Amino acid sequence: MRLPADIPGRVARRLGRLSLKATEAALAPWESAFVNSAPPPRFPPIFIIGLPRVGSTLVYQAIVRGLVTSYFCNAAATGPRAPALITRALSRFLTITPPDCYTSDYGITRGWNAPAQAREIWGRWFPGDQSYVGGGGCPATDLRAIRGTVSRIEHALDSTQVLDEKR
DSSP states (O other), X not given: OOOOTTHHHHHHHHHHHHHHHHHHHHHHHHHHHHHHTOOOOSSOOEEEEOOTTSSHHHHHHHHHHHSOEEOOBHHHHXXXXXXXXXXXXXXXXXXXXXXXXXXXXXXBOOSTTSBOOOHHHHHXXXXXXXXXXXXXXXXXXXXXXXXXXXXXXXXXXXXXXXEEEOO
């Protein structure tokens, strides 16, 4: 019996995802301690909020490319339970600057350093089916984690954080 040619690639991708999930699970307690001990953000974050297909990703890309800002990059978004630690580690060895390319596919950008919408990161605190959070709707522990995550990424990249969100 002969296996289809794409089976090795599928197995390698699956093993890579399992390895990433195991690493991310191991980093989660460290991330929690890291963000909970974060100093307050130095700059107010900039939120870009829009419905799908209105151009908010292009605005997001133009701002992070044209101004000195910090953002969730695709590399950090691959580990949604440890984005602050991933960004900190990357910033120690690499310069995180967005690519010159302004293309996206329904808000998904290409490249490890490209700005990410970070749905998985936001999903830690806001379920995917929740498009509105009323007053008092977010627990204090989640607010502290959100502020800490934004603050740690801002401090790692030494600039205000720009965030893109669609629901």
